[in-house]
Amino acid sequence: MNAPAPQFETDIHREKRGRLTRMKVAAGLLLIVLVALYLMTFFLPMAPGVQQFLRATAGAGVVGGLADWFAVVALFRHPLGIPIPHTALLPRNQKRVAANVGSFIEEHFLIPENIARKIETSRVSETVADWLVIPRNKKLVAGHLANALAKLGTVGLPETLTTRLKGVARRTALSAGASQIIADEIAKILRHGAGSDGVTAAIGLLSKIVAENRRTAEHMVRERSRWWISPQVDKGVAQIGVKGVLSVIDELADDQSDLRKAFDKALLAGIDRLRDEGLLGAFIEQAIRGYADSDDFEAAIERMIAAVQGLLAEHFQSDEFSQAIEEAVGSLAEFLQSDPDTRSSIDRALSVIAGELVAAVRPSIGQYVAETISGWEPADLVERFEAEAGTDLQFIRINGSVLGCVIGGALFTIERVLT
16 A cells, blocks of 8 residues: 655645746747658758758657657556557556665665765754854744653653662762761751750750640659558658759750750760761661662652652743753753864764764665655656756757757768768
């Protein structure tokens, strides 16, 4: 089944068809003039020599014109619709022509070395830079880049890429020195937090917990007291202990008290000791090893990837990002315009890439050309090929008529001279 042919109704194609039509008319008119001149020699009075010369010249021109007309028409269709053998060569051999055109393009046009050389000498980077500095083009490229990046943020990552990212995160977490780095940073955070309102709030919470658990304290004292000590004494001791603890906690809650200052100093020293003696790092390393091998770790990485994608997609859709991309594109274009060495490097790199790419895809391109031409309807095939080459073929018809006239006149002259 023939594939639908693409539409070529462009201004260029219409111009080619118009030029072809004009040349057909010109060739046809020349042939008609020669036929009329040939017939005139039979009906108009004229000198015998002139009559015979014109008849020989016009007759030979008609023969030459008709022969070349037949040859040209036979390439594309049956002359006068008569199925003469070996005519309509193009549509009858469509598949072979398609294969030959595809092979011709592949072998003689898609030569990797030639294309690479052409790319390198065409100064592609300079052309692109000159194009990008135009505000309208710069804005156009920036918009397309921003849209493409925004779409990347809305599609799920391939499973293989997600797996690789999880592996990278796991190896990073378990890498040598990672736990100590984390411990150092946590120690810094804790040091900055020491003496802050957060510590005061935590002390206040501790005071509240102790106050709410007075009865528990009394019960614990009674449970551990001697049998011979009165319950009233136990209760009094418990109350004294609770009040003492609350008193100490209240003093700690006052960030201006000497006790609080001593506590903050001791807290900082404790944090440093945990860090310096490696206790905090060891604890974090053990925690990381257990966490990195758990399902929670993979789920957390997936949530992090999704969150990052969402944030990036939102950012990429903003006007600020589009403006930043536009400025970056403009800066790159201006840099390329001012740096010939970089342009040469880019052109060389592009030429290498183009050469390797053409070497890889040239069979596919040749096959694509062959399949496309082979899939056209025969009428479309003839119309396209005739529009491309028909104008020159009409010159063959004209030349055939003119050459026939010259040869006919020359043979007549030679004959008269010899006889």
